[in-house]
Amino acid sequence: MSAILSADDLNDFISPGVACIKPVETIPKHAPEELHAYEVTTEDKIHKQNVPPAQISLTDCLACSGCVTSAEAVLVSLQSHSEVLYALDSLPSIDLSHLTKNHGAQEQIGRIFVASISPQVRASLAATYGVSETKAGWMIDQLLGGPEGLASGGKYGNDFTWIVDTNAMREASLVLGADEAMEPISTTDTQSNASNNGSSTMIPKNLILSSACPGWICYAEKTHPHVLPHLSRLKSPQALTGTLLKTVLSQQFNIRPDQIWHVSIMPCFDKKLEASREELTDIYWRPPSANSPTQAVRDVDCVITARELMMLADSRGISFPNLPRRPLSSRIPFPNPTISDFLSPKKHRSQAFEAGTSGGYLHHILQTQLWLHPNSTLTSTRGRNADVVEYTITSPNSSAPIFRAARYYGFRNIQNLVRKLKPVKKSRLPGGRGQAPKAGGGMDFAYVEVMACPGGCTNGGGQIKVDDILLNPETAVSQKEWLNRVDEAYYSMSENENGDEEGNSTIGDNPSKTEASDLVNGISPSYVKEVLHHWASSTGIELEKLVTTSYRKVESDVGKVGGGENERVVELAGKIGGGW
Incomplete structure (x- = not known):
């Protein structure tokens, strides 16, 4: 969630959307006892009642994919x-x-x-x-x-x-994550690991996606439920x-x-x-x-x-x-x-600088694989930008890679990731065979570290920004230079x-x-x-x-017609540096 949703900046109120799963109820639940159920009456005979305000909690809001607005900021x-x-x-x-x-x-x-x-x-x-x-x-x-x-x-x-x-506890999560990445594949077919209510509780399928970033989790649950079986179950x-x-x-x-x-x-x-x-x-x-x-x-x-x-x-x-x-x-x-x-x-x-500023989940898994395979070599390849990096571990005794992984930061890059993860559908044309859906949408990565904020968690929306600091004109720095200072302090621990x-x-x-x-x-x-x-x-x-924890599929028709609302939210998130 971005800094624009800070409560201090909030000066409006948006009522729950038309498709809110917990609507504002204005009809009395019980009719007045003195009136017959089928009796025709007039308004002056009905006692006025003070209707309590709608009670919508953050849990309710998390189950709704229709609002990414100031209404959510009120709850936050x-x-x-x-x-x-x-x-x-x-x-x-x-x-x-x-x-x-x-x-x-x-x-x-x-x-x-x-x-x-x-x-x-x-x-x-x-x-x-x-x-x-x-x-x-x-x-x-x-x-x-x-x-x-x-x-x-x-x-x-x-x-x-x-x-x-x-x-x-982050280091406990790293150890558990490395074990999870080495667990045998629980399913090799195209069936989902999701239960009837949409929650995913089984061992992730062969491609594992990190789950420590709640912005990424909310995005996946609301808009891309096909990735839920791949999410790490670790808290x-x-x-x-x-x-x-x-x-x-x-x-x-x-x-x-x-x-x-x-x-x-x-x-x-x-x-x-x-x-x-x-x-x-x-x-x-x-x-x-x-x-x-x-x-x-x-x-x-x-x-x-x-x-x-x-x-x-x-x-x-x-x-x-x-x-x-x-x-x-x-x-x-x-x-x-x-x-x-x-x-x-x-x-x-x-x-380690190579671990990044988001906890180093992928880095620890790579180091574990290198420890398990002596004499192996790790190589990295930058993607379309600095927030997309692919890693490959190879052995001198084999041409096939031992382990492949990647890092995707920022919602723009996450969008490209979830598109690649979509299962390939069979052809609808008569006689067309098409392609059989593959686990992970055909991606050959074993693990992908996903974070909503470009640059990682030191760039979170709740962090102190350069505009929040009173600096002399001689010492003024850009936001990018400011983030470099924060990263330097992070590695100084x-x-x-x-x-x-x-x-x-x-x-x-x-x-x-x-x-x-x-x-x-x-x-x-x-x-x-x-x-x-x-x-x-x-x-x-x-x-x-x-x-461990679980995830759930959230269904709603709000904002999905034409995709204009989703594109606007992603564009807004990109401008302010990640988060919703």
Whole structure:
């Protein structure tokens, strides 16, 4: 979702479209009891009733392919910095010192506040204030959990008990993604892996498309359902982090998931839509229990962007650039030591430039293939522009490629991708044989990394733009130069304040893991899988329920006549730098 859909720029109201799946109902559901069902009467005998306003949630909006307008922006505005302040001021924090596994806080009035932060947001702030990515992260920690931050004001003086880096669960997603890419093909025919209700839950067919970008997922569900069987079933790092926090903390402290309030700070507005998906709620993973709430609880309660983080500080009267640029002096340790070591390693993995700024899903899969095939060679070929790159791994002992993959960024390039993925239809001419449809529309790629924003996630719509910064005319830069600064800050996360490498491993603080023999791209798959299985066993939930999700086909006739509306949306998205 683009920056034009920011709530601050909204000055109009668009009613739900004519094909909205949740129309505004204005007819009373029940006739007045004093009137006979077939009695003819006049208007003066009917008591006027105040019709409640239409209630349309973000989940409803995600199931509608007819609106990509300000109406969706109204719903997105429900997740904002104002909502964060409201949550902090609505209930006090739960006193964790009196909580045990057998004596929880289900009867207490309060919440546990937790936050997760993406590295792209830290990079955006680092470029804004001329600091390293590490110091930008410290400033965010001071705002969310320090004495000079949000805790200095508000009704209860609440702050966030735990602040988690999404890098940890992203590396879990990388390991799981590499395994998914190596899984045997579940189907070789032309039948879809979609169920009767349009959701795709099976193992993806031979061509796997990344699914961490919610803008791309919404686009596929609404306009190109034929690609749903190819989508990776893995949750995004934001969703994985939310599931981890809700499951571990609720189990450890014997509290309900709705007593944990989780805010995620992300580079794009589409992450708000992802957090609102029905598939990313506790009803998909919680064990049957009489204490479970009847209403679904989101794994991520609220999503704000880098710019909204600045608004959060301003709303409390806090000068963000004047916050201490040092780590928090003391924090409550995460209750599960194994997961705590995984979430907060002392050493961080180096970010390779070749991995890009969107998480490096394709890069890790390629490195895994190279590790599995010694002496193999990786070559890359640029497509029609810098956001389309094809990769091939070959062996000196064979002329056939071992593995082929590609990267497609930006909606203009995504359009070309989905056209290639369309199954070839048989000829309708009498006697014409045509061509049999092929899995993946005939593309011979095994994996494609798809991102909605040109240039990757550091160019998200919620990031701080060059126009947002007051620069002297002598130091003014273009948006392209500004993005280069953000990217440079993003790649600096592997350096400490002395300019030395902090390390290339996130294998935790366990001494037995410091010399892991299976390091791939600086990650130990065995260690990551060990932590994931510990997560599943400690919570009593199957790992597949914790790490996978599903997708659904959305049907609507709105905006599909002639394709003019879809073309206008894509053109608009291209002009503003990606997103809806």
